[in-house]
Amino acid sequence: MHVISAAIAGASGYAGAEIARLLLGHPEVEVGALTASGNAGTRFGALSPHLQPLADRVLQPTDATTLAGHDVVFLALPHGHSAALAEQLPADVTIIDCGADFRLDDEADWSAYYDTPFAGTWPYGIPELLRADGSRHRADLRGARRIAVPGCYPTAASLAMAPGLAAGVVEAEDVVIVAASGTTGAGRSAKPHLMASEAMGAMSPYGVGGHRHTPEIERNLSVAAGRAASVSFTPTLAPMPRGILATTTARAAKGADAASVRAAWAEAYAEEPFVHLLPEGSWPHTGSVLGSNLVHVQVTLDERAGRVVAVAAEDNLTKGTAGAAVQCMNLSLGLAETTGLPTTGVAP
CATH class of the missing domain: 3.40.50.720 (NAD(P)-binding Rossmann-like Domain)
Incomplete structure (x- = not known):
């Protein structure tokens, strides 16, 4: 061999x-x-x-x-x-x-x-990402010799909200995303704001009103919706080395109820080895996916606000970057997609 x-x-x-x-x-x-x-x-x-x-x-x-x-x-x-x-x-x-x-x-x-x-x-490297016609980006990656791995924020944010857009249970015109990332997302180069004395015990937003991942997320969600999506994205720096927690909200579509909302996400990820919809009442926690290639997702309908809230947790260095890269390599070379990729995290 x-x-x-x-x-x-x-x-x-x-x-x-x-x-x-x-x-x-x-x-x-x-x-x-x-x-x-x-x-x-x-x-x-x-x-x-x-x-x-x-x-x-x-x-x-x-x-x-x-x-x-x-x-x-x-x-x-x-x-x-x-x-x-x-x-x-x-x-x-x-x-x-x-x-x-x-x-x-x-x-x-x-x-x-x-x-x-x-x-x-x-070809864009989120295999699980839905299109409006029900297909996924996975098909584009099989046999591809050139693949672009997505940004870590777009992975979490897109996988959190795409099922609702593809199923038509949320509106595409007002998607709001606030996400927290660990400090490794900024790379290894020394930067004053990443020093332990600056970052530990504190949170701060950055790239507000114009982060460079916005058009990537917007493109992904537009593809899922089959029409132009409008995205407001605010990233924040969290006092942890690795992990992303993305909270996404969008207006519920007319006629959508709690059952149809949950069904959209359950159907989207039922067969996905790395994206898991958690049981009702359980919410994503970055510590649960540390070191793994998993994305944990939860969704609910905020009936008072008329908005759907979907939250995703990932390890920004694994599924958010390196795990996605290896997953794409597996698809490119005709290997089983899950080969060599961990589905268990490290805790505590």
């Missing part, structure tokens, strides 16, 4: 290291080159001592020569850095990009939030 060789560009960051963690448990994959930019030449174990089997590897420079010869290349690079490197890699290599370079399909949206040229669009 052919062993799949996989390189990780940007292995020194949180997302790259999480990809490495998951690949170490993947029965079909051998971890190949680990690369970095400023950390090239550094022993990997100095940055990720929890990944003992790879601790003695030395991080290599991030270039096409180093990445050549692998079956799969994961790009865990800063936004705007993937496109140029991807152009230099052969067409038969599966490239999974964890950055934003190929997520958006509208050049105007890209230019409004990023300062590099628009690179185009690749």
